[in-house]
Amino acid sequence: MNFGLSEEQSMLKKTVRKFMEDRCPTTFVREMMADAGGYSPKQWQEMAELGWMGLTIPEEYDGMGMGLVELAVMMEEMGRAVLPAPFVETLMAAEALLQAGSAEQKKEYLPRIASGELIATLAMDEPEGFWEAAAIKAKAVPEGDGYKVSGTKLFVPYANAAGLIVTAVRTAEGAAPEEGITLICLDPKAPGVTVTPLKTMDQAYRLCEVQMDGVAVPAARVLGEAGQGWPVLEKVIRKYIVALSAEMVGGAEKAMEMTVQYAKERVQFGKPIGSFQAIKHRCADMLVDIEGSRGSLYYAAWAVENDVPGADLAASAAKAYCSDTYFKVTAGSIQCFGGIGFTWEHDIHLFFKRAKRLETTCGDATFHRERIAELWL
Amino acid sequence: MNFGLSEEQSMLKKTVRKFMEDRCPTTFVREMMADAGGYSPKQWQEMAELGWMGLTIPEEYDGMGMGLVELAVMMEEMGRAVLPAPFVETLMAAEALLQAGSAEQKKEYLPRIASGELIATLAMDEPEGFWEAAAIKAKAVPEGDGYKVSGTKLFVPYANAAGLIVTAVRTAEGAAPEEGITLICLDPKAPGVTVTPLKTMDQAYRLCEVQMDGVAVPAARVLGEAGQGWPVLEKVIRKYIVALSAEMVGGAEKAMEMTVQYAKERVQFGKPIGSFQAIKHRCADMLVDIEGSRGSLYYAAWAVENDVPGADLAASAAKAYCSDTYFKVTAGSIQCFGGIGFTWEHDIHLFFKRAKRLETTCGDATFHRERIAELWL
Amino acid sequence: MDLTFTPEDQEFRERVREWVQKNLPEEWKDSIPRTQEEREIINRQWDKKLYEGGWAAIAWPKEYGGMGATLIQQLIFNEEMAMADAPEGLMHGKGMLGPTLFKFGTEEQKKKHLPPILRGDVVWCQGFSEPNAGSDLAALQTRAVIDGDHLVINGQKVWSTWGYLADWCFALVRTENTVPKHRGITYVMIDLKTPGVTVRPLDQITGVHDFCEIFFEDVRVPLENVVGEINRGWYVAMTTLTHERSTAYLGHPIRFRNQLERLADLARNTKRNGRPMSEDPVIRQKLARSFIEVESFKHIVYRTISSRVRGEEPGAEASMAKLYYSEMLQRMTELAMEIEGPYSQLVRNSKWALVEGDWQYQFLYARAATIAAGTSEVQRNILAEHILGLPR
């Protein structure tokens, strides 16, 4: 029994932190905020060379074959750095391929993902709904040996940069909304696909609209069995939200560290402000929230990786808790920083805005608490 | 425009405070906790002689003819004293008579209420439901010129002491639960009525079960039109919850005063604990909650008394806010007192327990927030 | 306890309402999402329009071009402006410097500075906070040395709202270092065109810059610009602050109520998987909570006014109002984000943004509410010490 990182995992953590400190300081993040693409292909390649794009891809497809705990370790560090890149989405698209892809599909995509050549992402939400199976309405009608797909996907991370968009579409209307959903490997360059970047609060991350207007999708690009996409997606989402939770814990911890540091240095009324209980106890509460969140996160990572009973509950618990924590910690940080925390120059708003985006990805805290009630009560 | 008490109202406030300080110290409250009846007939008579039982009864029935603002003033002071007596219920039963009673009924009951001779109360909640019209299931079937009533009422304040219980029963099943409810003047001494006091957390207040087993209720005891009881009850409840809100504000303020006093005197680590921000800011938050609550309370009292548009909203807002405040303030007070706040000897638990009872009377904060949403959205 | 107005006040209300209805262009309404630049232009124009209508500063004494309005009239005026969704104008001169000059200014100072403020010709900003004097304002270090009939000022101010627009600044500077910190401060009016003054807008997390830094390098200011006595500036500023703060919020209750109704509209109009968010029981609880708070804030303001009308001195109530509404505002804007779900990411000028991304701006801007003009922590100290009498 060891609720903590193994030596290898600790080593990985150190490596990623070092890289992020060197290659992803907030000056870099700010550059990417202003960048049209919103990420650096050079940095992407550097990360790929370290093997990270293949972290959770099996060795037979040129990956490292690691699991969700290792991904969580990595995401914590990326969260600390407010990394502007579709890292987790690329890995999650790979996950969908691993879950449901044919041998050909895996061979086609996975090594290219692992090498850093192919950026991939996920398209689920739509204008009229999100986070649930019922939201998926983009229509795929049979044509030839494949489908003709029309519809709009929103909030698609880095569709502007992706070479592959794993997209959930509806091939049939079932009795339950979970039925009739099919996953396809959408090529953003295919005729009929229009990608439009959206202006977002978290400027260090690109979200896009993906419009599909009678896009021809051959049978070879259907991921898994037609109509059976939802269970696959659920498995992917379960890992995705754990990874996001890790990003949130890492970000929250960094925000707390910045705040504590400032509280030690900033003097008002002749004392460091960290000696005032209003600040001191707020920091203590941050610590407690972060440690509580981290516990829920690593348990979820382990539980999902090992598919133990209650893994769904654990994933939702982590997403709900970490969402609340990241927001609460960063909002509290701004308050502790006072005026300078409200300036663009200061870095804390990068974390605050990142918190808000991650919270609304794949279900906010309220959504996941309701899901816990559903699974548990 | 004066959002504050008139001179007369301020005078009334002083009179009541003086009386409560003299005649209702916590030593008296503790006596009543151990008393079988749970109130003092002597004290009741003293209050009656001051005209308080007739506060809101028109002068033609020997009352003082005052309104809800004056009642709120009085209830605040009674809340400060954790008064153990069915004062507000008696006045609310009178209110039901005023709203719907026949001339005979008014003449029969109101002067006796005003004189202190008759204690009255309200019976609404039942074992399977409460706070809503749907809860009222006690069955009244026509018999002779009246009804035969069977059913169980729970949480009836001081039914043990009352000579009149204004009771909501169902004389018909309507399309909506609000239809078919009838109010009756139940005589607790009538054959078939059994009153059983319940053991409650707020020991300074008696709640009872009232069992009705084929009780004959003559037509003369029906209050208002048969089947039309709900709208009457709604009007009574609207005043009742404002009065309860006042009791909560008064209690919360007294609890805060006790806490602040202690925080000035209690020394730990060489300083009064009130100089530590953990205590200091908690007290400031109590103050803000209480002042916010008091504003919502007096607005509601004025709005209901003058029946302005939005009066229902105002009453629910006051009940929701004051419920939250009284609980939060008294729970926080116990925390500030530390160990001694957990002892039976210390008075703070009287307030804490009273807060809990008042919160669950006629709808808790969540219930009234939902009601606000219904009325507003 | 009587919330009705006298017929005279009612009539005054009608007059204000009529005027504003006639004079406020639809497109100037304050809650319309717009850029900062657009807002500034409208604020300036509105200030001039108010002057032309005779409504520039109704609270000012008649001798200085005001109306000598009663507190109730001020309430009514602010309520009507809020009800009409009128811009708030650039009010530092009218709201803060004006009352200071009535009380502490020389005749020359009043004659020189009050008329242009009234006309909306001169914009003022405040120069109080410094990088190392935030919550601990009296620790300010901007130095002013008397040199003949001038003060020579060196140092830096920060958080000056509208500093980049302002012509003049009223500032607190340190004129004496050897006495306890509150006693060595002087209140001075500085023409921002004086050589040595640099104003730098501060970019904010909203992407907008309302606040500025002001740098002083050997800035020579005539001694006649000192308000009150040398070294008595702390008391000059505090007197006005107390006064100003107790009437600053008169229109807020209605503006917040309007914002709340927009929030309810957002909930009604935002569907999630086919269902309006206004039907979601969890959201309804939160909306109702905001409803209760917004209404209670109104009552807090009304109670404060009433106690002033009854002749009671303004005290720490302003701290309560400020603490109350700033925390409430944050909750409201957070709720808007929750209602929008992933749409909460989409800001102004984004395709698919809801309500032109206005709630996103409000959400971010609201973070300043609990910091500017005294943090929530400072307000809690004031309440606990001044009202409850808890030890420092």
Place this chain on the structure above:
Amino acid sequence: MDLTFTPEDQEFRERVREWVQKNLPEEWKDSIPRTQEEREIINRQWDKKLYEGGWAAIAWPKEYGGMGATLIQQLIFNEEMAMADAPEGLMHGKGMLGPTLFKFGTEEQKKKHLPPILRGDVVWCQGFSEPNAGSDLAALQTRAVIDGDHLVINGQKVWSTWGYLADWCFALVRTENTVPKHRGITYVMIDLKTPGVTVRPLDQITGVHDFCEIFFEDVRVPLENVVGEINRGWYVAMTTLTHERSTAYLGHPIRFRNQLERLADLARNTKRNGRPMSEDPVIRQKLARSFIEVESFKHIVYRTISSRVRGEEPGAEASMAKLYYSEMLQRMTELAMEIEGPYSQLVRNSKWALVEGDWQYQFLYARAATIAAGTSEVQRNILAEHILGLPR
């Protein structure tokens, strides 16, 4: 990151489970609502049964009759006891005095006091807090003066759990007044049958008295009862406290989880106007919140154990665990009250009371959770200062 147990540990678990299943009478289960007197009798009997089974104090070294159990075995043992809903016993002697004596006691002290503790023959209580030394424990004033080979003790202790049951008390007393307060304290064992000792149960807001006051009037205690050196008692006590606190919560996660499931049952079984409260979306949010917290508390405990197993010294984590579960427990019991609605008024022995009024008792008792053994405020100070390094 591996949450599986070794086969040996798994086997140990089976052994504990089997024993407790055989030896724990159904009617002794801890979560059955019962009076304090009933609970005491069961606790005493259970302590004896544990001794007979060889499980009295598995963490103690073998030489003193323990098992020298590993931390993981202690975890397993506590988990199994919690899972079986076993009573917790009267554990002050085993949990607090025992470890103190191993470290600081003389051979005579160990020989005299440890065996009766193990057998469950002697009940101990703690004598630390005083009316004027609560959060500021080191301010304690109970005076002990050396008189020949005795200490003569005068003063008052308070909040001694089970004081009225106890035979002995381990206490902190002041033996020196002229040095900084932590340095004049001595740790001493007091036979409560000594003349001059008066124990008075304190009635609590629950109507029950677990806690006691202990008065000392010229109580003569042999110097051989001093543990560690005179004036070094603070350090003796703190060392044990740190030790004790870091393993005190091993069984709590499962006990809380069981309590949470009872809360879910309450929601399922409580209908309001025909609808189970477990279907109410607002209640579901709150239940889920408690679910998350209870689970996270388990992870906090597991992480602490793991770091200890890896050889890291116990630090302020115990403060985190204590702060976390006490606040969580209050929310859980408040939620139970909310679910019950007006039924929340009905306590033990009342007609119509739900679940025998047990939640009412838990609700009231939970108010002590954030006060006893260090208030939440003290825990936050410890966390901020010791883990985050913020200044005092």
